[in-house]
Amino acid sequence: MQRRHLLSTFALGIALSAPLAADDERYITLASTTSTEQSGLFADIVPQFRETTGIDVRVVAVGTGQAFEIARRGDADSLLVHDTQGEEQFVADGYASERLDVMYNDFVLIGPSDDPAGIADADDALDAFSRIAASGSPFTSRGDDSGTHRAEQRFWEEAGVDTTGGWYRELGSGMGPTLNTAAGMDAYVFADRATWLAFDNRQDLAILFEGDEALFNQYGSLLLDRERHPHLKHDLAEQWHQWLVSDEGQAAIAGYAIDGEQLFFPNAGHH
Amino acid sequence: MPIADNAFATALTLIVTLDPTLLNIVRLSLQVSLSAVLIAALIGLPLGASLALWAFPGRGAVVVVLNAFMGLPPVVAGLMVYLMLSRAGPLGELGLLFTPTAMVIAQVVLVLPIVAALSRQHIEALLGEYREQLASFGLGRARMMPTLLWDARVALTTVVLAGFGRASAEVGAVLIVGGNIDGVTRVMTTAIALETNRGNLALALGLGLVLLLLVACVNAAAHLLGERARRQMG
Known part of the structure; x- marks a missing residue:
């Protein structure tokens, strides 16, 4: 009967909720x-x-x-x-x-392995950021007020770069989704090394700049x-x-x- | 599509090996969503029937609000419940934030409008057919309610299942109020979101397949029980 079925569903619900x-x-x-x-x-x-x-x-x-x-x-x-x-x-x-x-x-700068902005031989982190902006290559930013996002913003500010252009994509996402998006659009991205190492869906992305103490x-x-x-x-x-x-x-x-x-x-x- | 292939393989492996972590996540998902649907049904069915039966000033507004809340974004429901349960909020004393109970509350907020609004619609339609007949038995409105709920049971089962679908599929609300704590408040949808974030797309999709299978099982069980009930009554 329907009623019995409903009752048994309810009983199941209650039984399952006990360990709550x-x-x-x-x-x-x-x-x-x-x-x-x-x-x-x-x-x-x-x-x-x-x-x-x-x-x-x-x-x-x-x-x-x-x-x-x-x-x-x-x-x-x-x-x-x-x-x-x-x-x-x-x-x-x-x-x-x-x-x-x-x-x-440490933080690392990641991007498409053919490196259109040529940041691999940048002098330091600031230079790498400037080169990305100058090349107009897409850059995906966390945009979520995270520690990584705050650090990234300080670099743009120090490099004197205006990030309002169409090349700069503010995502409002966590590190993983931002890396997923960067992989999808072959964009540069600023990431912490730990998340990158644990990240699987890299596609064509690679670490292009690392090692500066500022990172x-x-x-x-x-x-x-x-x-x-x-x-x-x-x-x-x-x-x-x-x-x-x-x-x-x-x-x-x-x-x-x-x-x-x-x-x-x-x-x-x-x- | 290597990711899709891997996802099927991953899903199969997870199910065949009865992965203990997965079992724990599945148990918690069912526990949270079934509890939420149970509570929402206990409140929502009589509420919907009452709205169909009684006319009172402002009834139209209540109906509109209920209908509108069917489209409430889960993340907004989660945020509302978060602010209520947060230590700085009105119910902070209870210390319920980041527990499965908080997740149940958030899902009740999501499911209740669906159950109440849709059951009101079904009962109202039924009442149009039955009103004179029921009135001729001299039944008052309060006495009509159980009869109407019982006669609309097939449609209402579908309503409750729609509520279960909403509860088991949402991720925004449980993520905020549960915190996706490993082994404590991690459910199927938040686990899928986490694996997507980690770039483990095959595992994420595999978990998605397991979730689909689970929801299909619940629906199949409801369907079979309904069929049996119809045959017994037939």
Whole structure:
């Protein structure tokens, strides 16, 4: 009968929803960036942290701008992002009580392998950016207020380039979708190396410019302010914050590699 | 089309090996979407029937709003629920953000207008046919409701299935309120979005095929049960 069928559907729904009840397992919610999550770093180091402390880390991976906003609203216990200026401002504004350097990787300029703008032999990063603009080759930008987007904008500004031309495509997407789009339209793109290494759909794209110190990409961990959001799991979050900069945490970060290539370089204690 | 070929192979491998990560994601997807549809049906069916049965000032406005909300973009629904459940929001005390419960709430917001608006339409049409007959039995409006809901059950099953389709297919709302946390709030659609972002297009499409299969199974089950019910009654 129809009624019995409806009832059994409802019963199934209820049975399935039973495990929805929150478990009292110890965990923190970490707001972080897509680059750290999508590169597979957290999947590698969080189990090691859990082993040591019994605390699980639930990662919400978003752009740096949104990660700041989540932490500002009190929706995450901890914050790990890569926008040093923004992070220092976050501490100055009283949302976080401490910021520590954790690790770095670097940004790279990627483009179609025939390199129409000729950036492969550019003198430095600024020169490479200028050459892309001068050639009018398409460039895809994250345009999402992420740490990578903010870094990219600083380069255009320093190079004195006006990015309003039709060659400059602002996507409003994460790193992966931006790389997908760049691959589709043979465009240049500014990316973090970790996401690039973990990225599969490269088509004709290749790293064309790398190695300038200006392309250094620093990640910082922030200890959120206890008084502003007293309900957060500050004690557990502090253990994570300290573990990241401890010898064990730094070794875990250094140990993460894809195809033998190390993705993040620990540098805690360098201020 | 190497990506499509790989996608079929990937989907097949995932299903045949009963990949534990995939099973967990499938279980959570069904759990969230079925719960949301159940809640939306429990509220939406009587609500739709009431709107068909009772005339009151502003009824037209309510109907228009419900119809308009059928087109609510999932990402807007997600944002609304996010702002409600955020610690800085009115329901922040509950600490529900980034949990499966938050995802259920967001999907109820998406599914409820569909169930209520479409069931109102069906009940109103049915009421046009039955009104005199029902009135001749001396039934009041409140007593008519169960009869009408029961007689419209075939159409209403389709309405509920449409709601399930919307819930299981959307990604915008659950991504915002769930956070796509591995093993906790990662469902089929957010997993597909993530793999697309990582450039694993074959795996993303493979997961998409598994999702299609899953939705087809739910619809087939509803269809078969409906057929059996018709035969038993016939």
